[in-house]
Amino acid sequence: MTAADAATAPKNYEVLAELRAYRLAEEAMRRRTRESMNMGENDLAALRFLLKAQGDGQLVTPGMLAEHLGMKSASVTVMLDRLTKSGHLTRMPHPNDRRSLAVVATPGSDDEVRETLGAMHTRMMTVARRLDDTQAQVLHRFLHSMSDALDDAS
Amino acid sequence: MTAADAATAPKNYEVLAELRAYRLAEEAMRRRTRESMNMGENDLAALRFLLKAQGDGQLVTPGMLAEHLGMKSASVTVMLDRLTKSGHLTRMPHPNDRRSLAVVATPGSDDEVRETLGAMHTRMMTVARRLDDTQAQVLHRFLHSMSDALDDAS
DNA sequence: ATCTCTTTACTAGACGGGCTAATGATCTCG
């Protein structure tokens, strides 16, 4: 494959197609994960957000989840019901504000996510670490430019 | 910020974060588009698929849409109802198979999509075209490796 | 030619997951 690649110089306009292919691969991975864990897009995102915050020793409230996921506080309530019933998290009293509450992930869900996503993340990290400074620079510029191109207030 | 960037060589492990940032930008763009056109994810994807096929002079049937979008034929029927009512497409008799039908986009929807997505696509194309062969090669390898990393049957 | 199997889109009914509006509890500040 590398021999063929070296022979056929990759045309720059093909990069867009490859970027699209990458996006498709990522979406497929997300779908697999969701299906294997029997939960929706937002449920999984909430769990990831929760685990990350928890790892940083931060307290998460339903309101924070609502803001981060871009959904209404009412919908978050129902989502928490769902995730509580499935045993992924627990509602705990908020230490300072008695109106609010602290959302904490159960130990099991922590393991589950790490197990599912950990290996993949390691593989991606490995790819990234192999880059030398020049290559990292190319990617840095490219990704930034592409992000800007998407922002339409360019 | 750009001055700081030039001074601080981008570390390779930051590339993952930048890739993530790109994904977020893309998702945001998609959401904006959907909201500005008042339609869901699949509706828009169907329209894009339809316009592309139509541009290639190809006939599109509901069954093809079902396969491409990964949804059931029944759901496609309802989607077609929706998109027909919103004036984005029309059902026409299939020339050969009287069981089936041809889905065609209305001229207005063609313009609408091109207008919304065209400028952005041009900007992305411009970024891609600026790459020299070496840079294209770096991106080529990186995107492929990342896609592989996601495929978990590495 | 007709009988059978397959394919195609459609209808009906259910469900999941989001939204809005309204409510009760609690905090905050004049």
Added chain:
DNA sequence: CGAGATCATTAGCCCGTCTAGTAAAGAGAT
């Protein structure tokens, strides 16, 4: 203390998908 803001929750709705079942039409065998 009292008025208004803020937090999670509940109730009721809607949208978009799914499964199951149906009618119409093509394809192939005898």
